[in-house]
Amino acid sequence: MLLAEEVRNYIMRGLPCDYVAVHGADGQHFEAVIVSPEFTGKNMVQQHQLVYKALGDRMKVEIHALSMRTFTPEAWAITGNEMTQER
Amino acid sequence: MSAQEKIRNQVTGSPVVLFMKGTPQFPQCGFSGAAVQVLKACGVTDFVAVDVLADPEIREGIKTYANWPTIPQLYIKGEFVGGADIMRDLFQQGELQKMLEQAAG
Numbered sequence: 787m788l789l790a791e792e793v794r795n796y797i798m799r800g801l802p803c804d805y806v807a808v809h810g811a812d813g814q815h816f817e818a819v820i821v822s823p824e825f826t827g828k829n830m831v832q833q834h835q836l837v838y839k840a841l842g843d844r845m846k847v848e849i850h851a852l853s854m855r856t857f858t859p860e861a862w863a864i865t866g867n868e869m870t871q872e873r
Numbered sequence: 874m875s876a877q878e879k880i881r882n883q884v885t886g887s888p889v890v891l892f893m894k895g896t897p898q899f900p901q902c903g904f905s906g907a908a909v910q911v912l913k914a915c916g917v918t919d920f921v922a923v924d925v926l927a928d929p930e931i932r933e934g935i936k937t938y939a940n941w942p943t944i945p946q947l948y949i950k951g952e953f954v955g956g957a958d959i960m961r962d963l964f965q966q967g968e969l970q971k972m973l974e975q976a977a978g
Contacts, residue, residue: 830959831941838942845942851904852943853958 787813800840814850821862876934884948888976889920893945904957908945
């Protein structure tokens with residue numbers, strides 16, 4: 787069964803990231819928060835496409851669904867703090 | 874007609890098109906269900922829903938069409954808007970409502 791930690795490694799191998807957190811325990815559905823400088827200047831669709839590209843064929847075969855929130859380092863500096871405070 | 878041509882006709886044929894698993898009444902996946910709920914929350918009732926489970930060619934073809942490997946996929950005026958996450962984010966920002974209003978007007 788695919789572990790959240792493996793999905794995290796796949797993403798980090800294919801995309802330079804400042805921060806990646808992946809949750810999900812059923813082996814098919816995962817939730818991720820991804821912060822990458824590569825996202826700068828790109829819209830949400832393009833940001834998600836970069837993550838999908840990093841995962842490649844695994845998106846077709848192993849992963850049924852990956853819910854994600856993507857942030858540039860600048861946006862994360864604001865939102866990341868807010869999210870941490872929520873908990 | 875190739876699957877890609879068929880998809881192009883579908884997304885340009887109506888202002889709001891949602892490719893999903895199942896139907897709005899009976900979604901076969903939680904993410905497709907969530908996408909329908911977001912559209913309804915925006916006050917959209919007359920969108921076109923394409924059940925990809927009914928057509929394997931469309932199901933695979935739609936992933937290539939927008940270079941997007943997952944379903945649901947929302948198209949407004951022929952343009953790919955995003956999947957369930959992006960729809961939710963745009964809705965929370967109030968942007969999706971604006972895009973849908975413009976498409977209807």
